[in-house]
Amino acid sequence: MWNSLQDSRKKTEERKIAALFEDANRATDFSIQTDGLLLDYSKTNLDTDQRAALIALTKDVGPRRDAMFRGEKINETEGRAVLHTALRQLEGSTTDATLVVDGTDILAEVREVYDRMRVFAHHIRSGAWQGEGGRVTDVVNIGIGGSDLGPAMAVLALAPYADGPKCHFVSNVDGADLQDTLQGLNPKTTLIVVASKTFTTQETMMNAHTALQWMQGECIDPMRQFVAISSALDQTKVFGIADENVFGFGNWIGGRYSVWGPIGLSLMLAIGPGGFADFLKGGLAMDQHFSSAPPEQNMPVLLALVGLWHHKFCGYATRAVIPYEHRLRRLPAYLQQLEMESNGKGVGLDGKSLLHGGGPVVWGEPGTNGQHAFFQLLHQGCDVVPVEFLIGAKGHEVDLTHHHEALVANCLAQSEALLRGRTLGKARNMLKDNVSDGDVNRLASHRVFSGNRPSITLAYPKLSPFVLGQIIALYEHRVFVEGVVLGLNSFDQWGVELGKELASEFIPAVAGKSSPENTTASTQSLLDYVHGHRNGR
Numbered sequence: 001m002w003n004s005l006q007d008s009r010k011k012t013e014e015r016k017i018a019a020l021f022e023d024a025n026r027a028t029d030f031s032i033q034t035d036g037l038l039l040d041y042s043k044t045n046l047d048t049d050q051r052a053a054l055i056a057l058t059k060d061v062g063p064r065r066d067a068m069f070r071g072e073k074i075n076e077t078e079g080r081a082v083l084h085t086a087l088r089q090l091e092g093s094t095t096d097a098t099l100v101v102d103g104t105d106i107l108a109e110v111r112e113v114y115d116r117m118r119v120f121a122h123h124i125r126s127g128a129w130q131g132e133g134g135r136v137t138d139v140v141n142i143g144i145g146g147s148d149l150g151p152a153m154a155v156l157a158l159a160p161y162a163d164g165p166k167c168h169f170v171s172n173v174d175g176a177d178l179q180d181t182l183q184g185l186n187p188k189t190t191l192i193v194v195a196s197k198t199f200t201t202q203e204t205m206m207n208a209h210t211a212l213q214w215m216q217g218e219c220i221d222p223m224r225q226f227v228a229i230s231s232a233l234d235q236t237k238v239f240g241i242a243d244e245n246v247f248g249f250g251n252w253i254g255g256r257y258s259v260w261g262p263i264g265l266s267l268m269l270a271i272g273p274g275g276f277a278d279f280l281k282g283g284l285a286m287d288q289h290f291s292s293a294p295p296e297q298n299m300p301v302l303l304a305l306v307g308l309w310h311h312k313f314c315g316y317a318t319r320a321v322i323p324y325e326h327r328l329r330r331l332p333a334y335l336q337q338l339e340m341e342s343n344g345k346g347v348g349l350d351g352k353s354l355l356h357g358g359g360p361v362v363w364g365e366p367g368t369n370g371q372h373a374f375f376q377l378l379h380q381g382c383d384v385v386p387v388e389f390l391i392g393a394k395g396h397e398v399d400l401t402h403h404h405e406a407l408v409a410n411c412l413a414q415s416e417a418l419l420r421g422r423t424l425g426k427a428r429n430m431l432k433d434n435v436s437d438g439d440v441n442r443l444a445s446h447r448v449f450s451g452n453r454p455s456i457t458l459a460y461p462k463l464s465p466f467v468l469g470q471i472i473a474l475y476e477h478r479v480f481v482e483g484v485v486l487g488l489n490s491f492d493q494w495g496v497e498l499g500k501e502l503a504s505e506f507i508p509a510v511a512g513k514s515s516p517e518n519t520t521a522s523t524q525s526l527l528d529y530v531h532g533h534r535n536g537r
């Protein structure tokens, strides 16, 4: 099937996407709706036969998906189950529902922590729980990667629903991040949430210790205003955080899939337990759709297949995610971790090099800003970049509907322009009255748009907690399907280890306390440069 899809690429090269719309049903045939979401993938160079061939690649998806939901250890390289979906199940099952992993009912475990989170959030938000200076005004989440990007993205996305303390996020080991965040905050009314699955991540632990020092200067009992979210309860104890301020989770929740559980505490503090429950319900609705819809009507499956089509068969190395929703401006960063840490791999589950390679490069910015930056390349560059647009039918700013109308118009205009393009004849016509005949040809070629550039659009009613839950779960399952088709494990991340190991080795070298072994002359000369400047030479 893979080969026949590869062979059909030629057919695609000779065909215009616009021509596919001669089929009057194309827009509906090449789109999927579920629970209010609409995924339109009709503006891609994909026909019915190719879609059927792509669907045939997904035969392993159903069994593997069911194994994941059942709690089997599908993360084989780490010997772990993959059960972020269980966190969503809390909002869809009765309290006596069970899910047993390694002899333990993990649903009971997560329910207990979820209930504690809700009580804690109620207390913080109502002012029943107070810092040394009174009611908590600010929450600083210290974490990185999956312990930062999910809650940071979601808190920003759901700002219209935020009625709790103001949430800040510190991730970078660059002291500027912590410094700029803490500046102006009152330590006596600030809650520090140290979020780290392992509780050993260098950046997070350094930031947490520095934040503790900041609080120690002002508070009698600073540790009382520290909360830990982690799988490593021995480490949270070593740090000195009291058990009642610790929210634990199992190692069957991967970092980049963890916003649904305790790592989402800052989101719950911002929008309240009710809003957080709606977010889980959105994720659950997508889980149910993913589990039950036939492949051709299955949104995560089709989203994955369109991605594979572009990357593996059309040869487009990257894809751009452009949310026309300012509050989703951290979504591309979130998806970069979700997609590239999950599928950016070269070795398959069998330990051999992947036959067809791993996942693509994912990048993006919000619209309309991206239009005024890199859309030049999207429209006229030599590399085709499939674009994934996101747009809400309605905005939250009821007095600014004209802004939202302009936003939607821009989004629709871009996908239409990418598809339609502009011919040389049209470009010449536009110019002929204003420039000399001799200049028409030379200038017209700059105004030609090849068009025929694919895009998909994910439309939603309005960015609510429920909708955000649907969108995030959609992308999670998309990554899963792409991973299964490519034959890799989407749930480990061995590729981040080497750099971490070397960084620990280099810290004393940068501090001038040791010389690194086996470094290249390049790194040594960079170190010399840094030392020279640090020593005022």
Ligand SMILES: O=P(O)(O)OC[C@H]1O[C@H](O)[C@H](O)[C@@H](O)[C@@H]1O
Pocket (backbone or CB within 6 Å): 144, 145, 146, 147, 195, 196, 197, 198, 199, 200, 201, 204, 255, 256, 341, 493, 496
């Ligand atoms: O939550 P932590 O254990 O602190 O890990 C934070 C992040 O760092 C690691 O390097 C991984 O690449 C990420 O998957 C993880 O989310």
